[in-house]
Amino acid sequence: MEAQKVEMFIMSNSKFFESHQINGIRERLIAIDDSKWAMISTIQLKDPTTILIVSILAGSLGIDRFMLGDTGLGIGKLLTCGGLGIWTIVDWFSIQKATREKNMQKIQQFLY
Amino acid sequence: MINLKKFKYEPGEHEAETASNSYLMSLIAIIMGLPLPIINLIATLIFYLGNRKGTYFVRWHCTQALLSQTSMLFINSYGFWWTISIIFSDENISNNYIAYIFATLIFNVTEFIATIYTAIKTRNGIHVEWWFYGTLTTLICKSGK
Numbered sequence A: 001m002e003a004q005k006v007e008m009f010i011m012s013n014s015k016f017f018e019s020h021q022i023n024g025i026r027e028r029l030i031a032i033d034d035s036k037w038a039m040i041s042t043i044q045l046k047d048p049t050t051i052l053i054v055s056i057l058a059g060s061l062g063i064d065r066f067m068l069g070d071t072g073l074g075i076g077k078l079l080t081c082g083g084l085g086i087w088t089i090v091d092w093f094s095i096q097k098a099t100r101e102k103n104m105q106k107i108q109q110f111l112y
Numbered sequence B: 001m002i003n004l005k006k007f008k009y010e011p012g013e014h015e016a017e018t019a020s021n022s023y024l025m026s027l028i029a030i031i032m033g034l035p036l037p038i039i040n041l042i043a044t045l046i047f048y049l050g051n052r053k054g055t056y057f058v059r060w061h062c063t064q065a066l067l068s069q070t071s072m073l074f075i076n077s078y079g080f081w082w083t084i085s086i087i088f089s090d091e092n093i094s095n096n097y098i099a100y101i102f103a104t105l106i107f108n109v110t111e112f113i114a115t116i117y118t119a120i121k122t123r124n125g126i127h128v129e130w131w132f133y134g135t136l137t138t139l140i141c142k143s144g145k
Helices: A003-016 A019-031 A034-041 A048-061 A063-068 A071-079 A086-111 B013-033 B039-050 B056-088 B095-123 B133-140
Strands: B002-005 B127-130
Touching: A003 A019, A003 A034, A003 A048, A003 A086, A019 A086, A019 B013, A034 A086, A048 A063, A048 A071, A048 A086, A063 A071, A063 A086, A071 A086, A086 B013, A086 B039, B002 B095, B013 B039, B013 B056, B013 B095, B039 B056, B056 B095, B056 B127, B056 B133, B095 B127, B127 B133
Parallel strands: none
Antiparallel strands: B002 B127
């Protein structure tokens, strides 16, 4: 793929991935075929900051986990009132990383 | 008591953030879980389990946080139930009780300050080993992989 397109993609989406993953994504994007650009440019990535805000406000209902697509964990969190509040606290600190990893999984479907 | 050491490798930005979060999270859990002494241990354990497949640096610091919280549990639980028995039963406040609570308080404050210091240093990628806990963590946490 064209380097300019790749750089544009990286610039506008770098906050959705872990810093150490960016180089790998860049290299992979350059290597893949141009026909995949349409799909890659329309991927809906989750914003870690938005998920963190949801986690702080509605974490005890498991909404953050539902948004990420972890329905099972979301129901577990909902039924246990956020793991009696403990799971909610843990998720405040781990949800951003989980979001970035979900985004990575999503983009990997198109990269490989 | 606290040693700044060089880690086996230079930890990346994302590793430093997660490792620092393990200490910060235990601080928040202590404050939210007061006066129950077990909340912070459960929270640290969940965080540790969530990161058990993480990199060596992250696992090492999660383990150190977990070990320090475990020792806190025994000391604080004894003090907590002793206080409960004084409030709800015939037991009186003795000199032993005051001495124990005073010692517990000093231990907790020291641990609290050490945790804050470690969280700050770890966030900058500096490896912090605590007296006793650091050696124990190195024995438990295998670099493997």
